Amino acid sequence: MNNRPQALWALNKLISGNYSSDCESDLFAACMTTNDHAIFRQLKFKTSCEPDWRVRSFLGCPRDKVEVHICDEAPIQFNVVLQIGMFQKRLGLDTTLGLYYAFVAEGRIWWFRFNIQEPTNGIWHAEIGLWQHSRPVRLNAVLLIEAHSQKQAVRATLPEALKIPLSLPDTKFLVPWTSTDGADCRDSLPPNNTWRISNEVGDWVTHNKTPYLDHEGTLHAKLEMTLL
Numbered sequence: 001m002n003n004r005p006q007a008l009w010a011l012n013k014l015i016s017g018n019y020s021s022d023c024e025s026d027l028f029a030a031c032m033t034t035n036d037h038a039i040f041r042q043l044k045f046k047t048s049c050e051p052d053w054r055v056r057s058f059l060g061c062p063r064d065k066v067e068v069h070i071c072d073e074a075p076i077q078f079n080v081v082l083q084i085g086m087f088q089k090r091l092g093l094d095t096t097l098g099l100y101y102a103f104v105a106e107g108r109i110w111w112f113r114f115n116i117q118e119p120t121n122g123i124w125h126a127e128i129g130l131w132q133h134s135r136p137v138r139l140n141a142v143l144l145i146e147a148h149s150q151k152q153a154v155r156a157t158l159p160e161a162l163k164i165p166l167s168l169p170d171t172k173f174l175v176p177w178t179s180t181d182g183a184d185c186r187d188s189l190p191p192n193n194t195w196r197i198s199n200e201v202g203d204w205v206t207h208n209k210t211p212y213l214d215h216e217g218t219l220h221a222k223l224e225m226t227l228l
Contacts, residue, residue, distance in 0.1 A: 052090060079223065
């Protein structure tokens, strides 16, 4: 993949991006091995990585921005920049699925989503986890959601960015929710492992004139992650 990306794009064009499950699994492994988020995004695994793409297409919403920026500092740090168009409208159309994203960083494939947990209390959560075959990890993370002025009512003083911690106790590891053979292991993990880190994002998600979306309804956020 590193040396011959043109061959990959030729294959992708030939099969119109319709990969078999085995081929998709091999491509995931290659993206983890090469730590290549850019190619991972360009491959556009719609079913696995963008399950709400039909809703987005129906609304005429451009593809969301998901960028990974590696920090040249110790310990291992990276930021994931998110720009999510029509944020409230898309959440309102699918409260079961929510919004789901995947990205490659530090030799792993991660998933991140906004969803309402079951059994539901009606509160939206932000969650992060690992895909199959990704190595277990300990981490501290925080989701920063920017505040914006609205065209109709410019605020003299904007509220500070929302800071939503997504961290683990010192003794816990984040692990994939599926085993290497694809079995669901969420209910059989040992006490020191967890398949997701979750936190409430607040009730601003349902407010009509929330300052945490820009005038076009786009959410601007950054996930700051530190591996321990």
